[in-house]
C-alpha cells in the first residue's frame with residue numbers, strides 16, 4: 001500500500017542539512033546513491049533486512065520468498081548482504097549463502113529499485129580463525145599461563161599490526177582485498193550499469209569481539225587498516241561505494257578516537273541490539289543516533305541504524321513502541337534488522353509474536369519499504 005508522504009519536523013531538519021549540498025549532477029554511482037539517500041531521508045526511514053531473499057525462520061532458498069514480503073506485502077527497501085568467506089575464494093559465505101546467488105539477488109534488488117548494503121566478517125589472516133577473537137585470546141593466554149613461550153605462539157592481538165603496511169601478512173591481506181573488490185566490481189546489471197553499494201567494513205570496532213576491535217589494535221593501527229582498505233578499493237572501484245562507519249561509541253570523544261576522517265566516511269551509523277531493558281535500549285539508541293546526527297549534519301553526511309533488533313523478540317510491540325519511538329525524530333535513512341534463520345531471528349516474520357505490531361510499523365507514514373522508495377531518484 002502506498003503511504004502518504006510524511007512531512008514533519010524531521011523533514012525540515014533534513015532539508016536544512018540537505019541545502020548544504022550544492023545542486024549538481026552526481027559524478028559517480030556512489031554520489032548518486034548519497035543524494036538518493038538524502039532525498040529518501042526527508043520522507044522517513046527505510047526498512048532494511050539482512051539476507052532477506054535467502055532464508056527465513058521456516059524456509060531456505062526458495063526464489064521470490066521474503067519473510068518481510070510475506071508479512072506486509074512489500075520487500076524491504078534495503079537489503080543487507082555479507083561477504084565473510086569471499087577473501088579466501090570460498091563459494092559460499094560464512095552463513096552458507098552462495099556468492100553467485102548473492103550476486104543475482106543484489107542485481108534483482110537493484111533492478112526493482114532497492115538499495116544494497118554490504119558487511120564483511122573476514123577470517124583472521126594471522127591465525128586462520130574467524131573474525132571473532134575472544135576465544136583465540138583466551139587460548140593464547142592459557143598457553144602462556146601453562147608456560148609456553150610467546151615465541152611459539154601466535155598473539156591474536158597482533159592481527160591488525162600484521163596486515164597493515166610493513167606487516168608480515170600484508171601481502172596476503174591485499175590478496176583478500178582483491179577478492180572482495182572483484183566481487184563488488186562484478187555487481188553490474190546485464191547492460192553494464194554499476195550497482196552502488198553502502199559498504200560497511202570494520203564495524204562494531206568499539207567492542208572487543210572482532211580482531212579489529214578496540215582492545216585488539218591501537219587507534220593508529222585501526223585507521224591504517226581503514227585507509228588501506230578504502231584506498232585499495234576506491235582505486236579499483238572508483239566511486240561505487242558509499243563508505244559507512246558503524247561503531248558503538250559511549251561519547252563523542254570515544255567516537256572520534258578511531259574516526260577514519262571526515263573525508264573518508266559518508267554514512268555514520270551504529271549497530272544497536274537490545275540486550276537490556278526497553279528503557280535502556282531506547283535511551284541508548286536515541287542518544288547515540290542524536291550524537292551521530294549532531295556530528296553528521298554540518299558535514300553533509302548521512303546517518304542510519306546499520307544493524308538492529310532484539311534477538312528472538314517476544315515483546316509484542318517492539319517495532320512501534322520501542323524501535324520507532326527511539327528514532328522517529330531523527331533523519332536516519334535506514335535501519336537494518338539482522339537475519340532471520342531457523343535458530344534465531346531479528347527481523348519480521350508471520351511466525352513471530354511481533355508480527356501484528358510489524359504490520360502497524362509498516363503502516364506508519366515514516367517507515368519506507370521498497371514501493372515507497374523505488375521511484376525516488
Ligand code: BMA
Nearest residue numbers: 050082084094095121338339
Ligand atoms: C552475526 C551472526 C552470525 C553470522 C554473522 C555474519 O551477527 O548472525 O551468525 O555468521 O553475523 O552474518
